[in-house]
Amino acid sequence: MSWIEKMSILGVRSFGIEDKDKQIITFFSPLTILVGPNGAGKTTIIECLKYICTGDFPPGTKGNTFVHDPKVAQETDVRAQIRLQFRDVNGELVAVQRSMVCTQKSKKTEFKTLEGVITRTKHGEKVSLSSKCAEIDREMISSLGVSKSVLNNVIFCHQEDSNWPLSEGKALKQKFDEIFSATRYIKALETLRQVRQTQGQKIKECQTELKYLKQNKEKACEIRDQITSKEAQLTSSKEIVKSYENELDSLEDRLKEIEQNLSKIMKLDNEIKALDSRKRQMEKDNSELEQKMEKVFQGTDEQLNELYHNHQRTVREKERRLIDCQRELEKLNKESRLLNQEKSELLVEQGRLQLQADRHQEHIRARDSLIQSLAAQLELDGFERGPFSERQIKNFHKLVRERQEREAETTSQLINDFAEKETLKQKQIDEIRDKKTGLGRIIELKSEILSKKQNELKNVKYELQQLEGSSDRILELDQELTKTERELSKAEKNSNIETLKTEVISLQNEKADLDRILRKLDQEMEQLNHHTTTRTQMEMLTKDKADKDEHIRKIKSRHSDELTSLLGYFPNKKQLEDWLHSKSKEINQTRDRLAKLNKELASAEQNKNHINNELKRKEEQLSNYEDKLFDVCGSQDFESDLDRLKEEIEKSSKQRAMLAGATAVYSQFITQLTDENQSCCPVCQRVFQTEAELQEVISDLQSKLRLAPDKLKSTESELKKKEKRRDEMLGLVPMRQSIIDLKEKEIPELRNKLQNVNRDIQRLKNDIEEQETLLGTIMPEEESAKVCLTDVTLMERFQMDLKDVERKIAQQAAKLQGLALDRTVQQVNQEKQEKQHKLDTVSSKIELNRKLIQDQQEQIQHLKSTTNELKSEKLQISTNLQRRQQLEEQTVELSTEVQSLHREIKDAKEQVSPLETTLEKFQQEKEELINKKNTSNKIAQDKINDIKEKVKNIHRYVKDIENYIQDGKDDYKKQKENELDKVIAQLSECEKHKEKINNEMGIMRQDIDTQKIGMLHCEVPMQDDPAVWGFNIYI
8 A cells, every 4th residue: 555754845835936935845644635725736736736646736737836836936937846755655755746837928827837856766776767768657656556537536526527426427427437447347358248159150260170180081081091992002003113113114115226226227228129110210201202212413512502491481481371371370269268267257147147037937937835725724716737828826815905904803703792791790790899898988978977986986985084183282282382482482591692693793703803913923924934044045146156156167267178179268158169060061061071071982893893893804705715715716817717617618519510510420421332322522522542441431431420429529528517617607707807806806895994983093092091181180079169159058057047147136235224123922822822812712602693593593493383384274174174074975985885886887888798709709710801802813914814814925925026037137138038049059050160170270380390301401621621512302
C-alpha cells in the first residue's frame, strides 16, 4: 500500500513565491485533518495533491489562475513549485516535483509547465526520471497503485464536483465505470466470449479434420502395406531385369557387329545395283543412239553451224510454246481453285438449307402429332390421320376455340353455383353469429352492471361496518382534543421567542463589530508581512548580485586569453556568433571543395581502371589476332603470302584445265587410232611405218590416259586446299586491318590517356592533402570558440539578470523609505487570535438561539395541526352517523338488483349454447363447399391450361412453317442446287482442259528432250592448240 508523507507548496494561489513562503505539510497516520477558516487554503492543499498526483488542474482553471497572480506579486514572472514525498506500493521512498511559470504580458498572463522530475532511492543512490524521458502522470499512477479516476473522483475529489453521485444516470454510470474499470471488464468478457467462440469453432474444425485424418491414416496404412508388398515385388523384378540386362549386353554387342556387317553388305549391294543400273542405262542409251543414228555429218563448219542454229531455233519455239501452255495451265489452276472454293461454299449453303428443310418437315410432323393428340383429347372427328391442309388446321383452331369457350362457360357456371351456395351459407352463419354476438353483449353488459352493483354493495356494507363504532370514537376524540388544547396553551405561555430574537440581534451586532476589527488586524498583518518580505527580498537580491558578479568575473578570466588569441579582443555573444558563422561557412566551403576533389579523384581512379582494363583488353585482342593470323599464314607477312597463294591457285587452275582437256584429247586420239584404222598421227598427220610404232603410240597414250585422272584428282584436291586457305586469308583481311589500327592508333592513344590520368590523380591527391591540412587547422579553432560561446551566452544572461537585480534592489529601497512600525507581527497576531475566539463564541451563541427559536416554533405548530386534525375527524364521524339509515336502504336495493342480474345472465348463457352448435355446423358445411369449389376450379383450370399450352405449341409450329414457306426456302434451295450443278460442270470442263494441256506439254517436253539428246557437241582442245577441233553430230 502507498501513503503520502510530506508536501511542499510554493507560489500556488495565495501561497507566497519566496523561499520563506514555502509551506511544508506533514501528513500523519492514520488520519490528517485540515482545519481553518474560509480562504485559509484547505482546498488549495487538496488541489495541489491532485495536481502533483495526476497532473490535472482544478475545475474551471487553465493553469494561469492556479499560480500566484503576478500582478499581486508585482513581478513579471512567477514560478510555482509543488513537491511531494511518498512511499510507493513497494514501500520505496519516492519524491516528485512539478514546476510551473506564469508570465505577465501586456494584456494577459501566459502559463507554461516546466520540467517535472521523479526521484527514487535505489540501493542507496538517487535515480531521477525527467518528464522529457517519460510520462510522469503514468508513472505516478503506477507508483501509487490507484487509477486516475479514483484519484479524481474519490480521494482528491474537488468540493465543486463532490455531488457527482447525485448526477444523472448516464453520467453517474460513466463515473462508476471509470472508477471500477467496468469497461475493461466488459471488454475482457467480450474478448473471452470471442475467444471461446473461436476456440469452439476451431475444436469443431479440428474434430472434423481429425475424422478425415483418421480415415487418411487408415488409408495410409493400407497404402503403406501395399507399398511394402510392391517394393518386395519391385526388388525381385529389378533382380530379374538386371540378369536380363547382363544377358542383353552381350547380345547387343553381337547385334551391333551383325548390324555393322549388314550395313556394309547393304552399302556394297546398293553400290553394285547402282553401277549395274548405270551400266544398263548407258548401254540402253548407247543402243538407242546407235539406232537413231542415220548418218555422220560430213559437211563444212558453216553448214554445221547453220544446222545447229536451226535446231536451236526449233527448240526455243517449242520451249516458248511450253511456257505458254504452262501459263494457260496456271490460269486454269487458278480458275479451278475459284470453282472449287465456290463449290465448297455452295455445298455448305446446300447443307444449311437441307438442315432447314429437315427441320421444316420435323415441325410439320410435330404439328400434326399435337393436332392428333389434342383432337383425341377433345374428341374431335376428322383429325385422326395427317398431314393436314391449311383449311383443316383453321377448322381445328375454330373447333378448339369453341371447345375452350364451352369449357370456360361450364367452369364459370360451376363456380357461380358454388358461390351462390357459399353466399347462402355465409348469410345463415352471419345471422347465427349476430344472434350470438347480441347475447354475448347482453351477458357482458349485465356482468359489468352486476360487478358495479356488487362493488357498491360492498362499499356500503363497509361504511356501515365503520359507522358501528363511531359513537365510541367521538368520545375518544373529545378527550384527545381537550388534552391537545391544554398542551398548546401551556406551550404558548412557556415560549420566549421574542426574547431570543432580541438576543440574536444584539449578538449579530457584536459579531459585525468583531468582523470589522479582524479585517483591520488582517490589513495591519498584511502590511507588516509585506515590509518584512521587502527587507528579506532586499537582502536576497544583494546576495544574488554579488553571486552574478562573481560568475561574470570567472567566465572572463577563464576564456579571455583564448578568445583574445582567436579574435584579438574579448567579444560579446553576437560578435562571437558572427565569427563562428564565418568560420563555419569557411569549414563548409573547405569540406565542399574536399568532397568535390574526392569525387574527382574517385572518378579519375575509375577512369584509370577503365583505361587499364581497356588497354589490357586491346593488347589481348592484338595478341589473339596475331596468333590467328600466324596460324593461318605461317608468318606475319600477310600481303606477300596472299599474293603468292593467288599465283599458286592460278597455276593449279590452269593445270587442272590442261589435265581435263588432255583426258578428252587422249581418249579421242586413242579412238581415232584404234577404231578408224588410221595409220597417221592425229596431230601432225605423220604416217606410222609399222604396226609396232602404232601400238607403241597407243600404249603410250593409254598410259598417259590412265595417269591423267589421278593427276587431275590430286590437282583438284590441292586446288581446293589452296582456295580454302585463300578464303580463310581473305576472311582475315578485316582482322589484319584491326591489328594495324590497334598497333598504330588505339593502344598508343590509351597509353597517352593513362599517363594524363595518372598526372591528374597525383594533382588531385596534392590538392586533397592541402584542403585536409586547412580543415584540420580551422576545426579546432571552431570547437574551442563553440565551447566559449556557451559561457559567453551564460555571461550575457548573468549581465542581464544583474541589471534586473539592480532594478529590483532600487524598487525595494524605494518601498522601505520613511517606514516606522510601532507593533510587531506577534502582537498583532495575538490580538487577532483573541478577537477570532470571541467571534467564534458569538457565532455559536447565535446558532444556539436560532435553534431554540426554531424548536419552540415547530412544537407550537405541531400542536395546532394536531388540534385541527382531531376537530376535522370529529366532524366527519358526525356526518357519517347521519347517513347510516340512508346506507341501510341502499343495501337492500342493491341486493335485489344483484339477484335480478344473476337470473338474466343465466338465461342469456342458456340461449347461447344451441347457437354455438348451429354456428359450428354451418361453418363446417361452408368449408366443404369451398373445398369442392377449389377442387373443381383447379381441375377445370388445369384442363384449360393444358389445351392452351398445346394450342400455343401448335401456333408456334404453324408460325415456323409459314415463315419457312414465306421466305421461299424451297425455291432458294433448288436455286443453289442448280448453281452447284453448273459449278460442277464448269469444274469438269476445266479439269478436261487441264488434262489436254498436260498431255500437250508432255509431248512437247519429250520432243525437246529428244532433240536435245540428238545433238552432242564436244569441244576438245589439244595441247592448248585452238586449231584442233572435232565435231560429231548425230541426227
